[in-house]
Amino acid sequence: MRRRIIGLATAVAVVTISVGVAFGAGSHEVKDVTASKGMVAAANRLAAEAGVEILKKGGNAVDAAVATGLALNVVEPNASGIGGGGFMVIRMADTGKVVALDYREEAPSEATKDMYSSEKAKADKISAYGPLAVGVPGTLAGYQMALDLYGTMTLAEVIEPAIRLAEQGVPLSPTTAGAVESHFGDLSKFTPEKDNPFLKDGLPLEAGSVVKQPKLAKAFRLIAKDGKNAFYNGPIGRSMVDNIRNQGGIMTMNDLQRYQPVLRLPSEGTYRDYRIYSMCPPSSGGITLVEILNILENFPLSDWGHNSPRTIHTMTEAFKMAFSDRGNFLGDPSFVNIPYGMLESKKYAKTLADRIDEDKAMQEVPKSDSSVDEHWSTTHVSVADVSGNIVSMTQTVNYFFGASMIDPEFGFVYNDEMDDFSSNPESVNAPEPGKRPLSSMSPTIVVDPQGRPFMALGTPGAWRIITSVAQIMTNVIDFDMTMDEAIEAPRFTCRAIGTKPDVLQLESRIPQSTLDVLKLRGHQIKVKDEFDLYFGGAQGICFDPDKSTLIGGADSRRDGDVVGY
Incomplete structure (x- = not known):
């Protein structure tokens, strides 16, 4: 332990700024960032700033994590969002208790063990792209449970930065621009250009292009007003179900209405x-x-x-x-x-x-x-606040841009999480109604030998x-x-x-x-x-x-x- 603290002390001596950035894509230069009150590490600076904005307003780590996740839906839509799911590991400073929040997607009620087992299903990749690839989303329900049990702010309060980003526009990041280009064919197949804010004149936007997402902002404003019901029992969910079923999918409004996140004991x-x-x-x-x-x-x-x-x-x-x-x-x-x-x-x-x-x-x-x-998507957020509360959150829509379907009315990406099931009907991970597919997401919190937060x-x-x-x-x-x-x-x-x-x-x-x-x-x-x-x-x-x-x-x-x- 003594060697470890010496290493941290050295880092603090080298990096003395209280607000900083670690970025690169082209350099593996080490850029440790230090702070004393609160910190958010995320896949995009604008999302991290959204989380810190909430911390500065008095929110705790859970509030900030949800705000960061919602902002990531805007700035990194290829990797996560309200059309997906994920996991959150939370440690509250006052008790030292650690909980695991599961808001993983579920298979629709019409799913069957053999739905992906035929050679045609495999050849057409129906588990990965299009309407039969979409699992019942859990993200918004998970956020609501996290806030209700461990947060200090409302969903309406923490969604404000995301609404602002969607309405004012954000620069398209290099990773997202690359994802648009590499998935151009599938996106074009399942999402008309008029519903895809990342295309212009039939071509992918370049990195740095400012993208406004008014449809997504409309969804977020409805969520701010009506909470998760706007999704699971309201117009956002109905738009998703109608679009999926119109293209040959099996999801129903009942699937959305019965979805519940689960509070679990973490692996330890x-x-x-x-x-x-x-x-x-x-x-x-x-x-x-x-x-x-x-x-x-x-x-x-x-x-x-x-x-x-x-x-x-x-x-x-x-x-x-x-x-x-x-x-x-x-x-x-x-x-x-x-x-x-x-x-x-x-x-x-x-x-x-x-x-x-x-x-x-x-x-x-x-x-x-x-x-x-092999999958290429997913995103992770780590948050710590001034009181010592910690959140480690990993979430996804699976492939970059999920099922390659963007909601025509509300502008969010649908997951293709059904592809995480096995195509083998005999597998322990075969699809079944209400079943959650096996994941590799590993949001982790580490406590040192003295019982103090460590990582x-x-x-x-x-x-x-x-x-x-x-x-x-x-x-x-x-x-x-x-x-x-x-x-x-x-x-x-x-x-x-x-x-x-x-x-x-x-x-x-x-x-x-x-x-x-x-x-x-x-x-x-x-x-x-x-x-x-x-x-x-x-x-x-x-x-x-x-x-x-x-x-x-x-x-x-x-x-x-x-x-x-």
């Missing part, structure tokens, strides 16, 4: 005496993260060196085994009997650690009956979320990095698909000499560009309790930003 564990709280099923993120860290706790990573061949090899083997268990056992806990005791057990993790051969990559892993396709962290990146969060945590705890150092450090990832390990994928900043050693140990290697969106875009906040200082980092792989005061 320890790593080198730091206590971890992360998202529980139906997200696989937290429980798989805990399993990975339980395995890694058996090895002296700090002695081996950061991203050394031995460290990468050992972490990769841990990833493979944890992902094998993920595929075998995890799903919606309302439908699946999950062996929590085993998966979170240090004794079980020790048996897995003992299987790792330090000289040879595993070529066969325990059988897994499901896998997850809030998360990232987008589909299944790579889990491996990225594990690496960032070990970067801080084992390798004494500051928050942004840990986020900017080169990443790698691997998983198990069925009984076979996937390719070990690494960012190009990892030296060739390391890659050569890994190849000799039997790893199949694929090198990715260092700014490839594949590895997500993490946002995190570290706490230095001795100096009452917040230290934030945001990922230059996307448009990440930190604002504090």
